[in-house]
Amino acid sequence: MAADQSGKIVRHHLIDRLYHWLMAIAVFILLGTAFLPIVGIKFQWIDIHWMTGVFLTLIVLVHIVRALFWQDWRSMLVTPSDIRDIASGARETLTGGAEAPKPAKYNGLQKFYHLAVALLLIAIIITGLLMMLKIDTPFWRRSPYWFTNYWWGIIYAFHGLAAMAMITMIIIHVYFASRPEEWYLTRSMFRGWITRKEYESHHDTGRWKP
């Protein structure tokens, strides 16, 4: 068990916390460089945008490899029991029904959130990398003839829609991170661990054995 004598339960290793915060910084830079010029704050945004996009692509690749080979990627898969637990949680909240089961490391809503953000990021990264064909970089000269105008329009539309949807997801993420009942998770994204008391009161210790 990843717990020391003081009862600290490791929830996020340093490399995972670094990934989370670097991704957050990169996403904020990307959204700022994408949308500030659109709302009227004009500046030279293209270079910092594509460089940050390449950086985000690289750390997402590192995260995927780490998740597949060094972490328990199954702990983030949405399962039928997660859907039952979400329904139980909704019943408990809305009607005062029986207490919903405690989750393993991640609850069903967190898994759905991760899935949604993962799909959006994949869409943004793939379309973003394709869009880089239209700009000069130190690595290649622009070559906009890979696709017809019809396909470029679709690529740009997907990139824009997924980027705007990220704003919705970030608002929701920051909201949940700031709710008092979630502070123990927010703290763990800074210091890496939760207390044994938090572990036992918020999680099914039979389903999550750190």
Place this chain on the structure above:
Amino acid sequence: MELFRYSRSIYTRQTELIGASWDLLPWFAAAGVAFVLVHAVIMLLARRRKS
């Protein structure tokens, strides 16, 4: 409000899709804020019922 941005090709004179409409930007932000407000109200009511 447009969902997409279009331009007219100078060669074919046809209308071509060039991307998502930026008119949607405030709507995506508003969707996040609306989710937050609805959830916060539901949780507040649930807590009052329990106490």
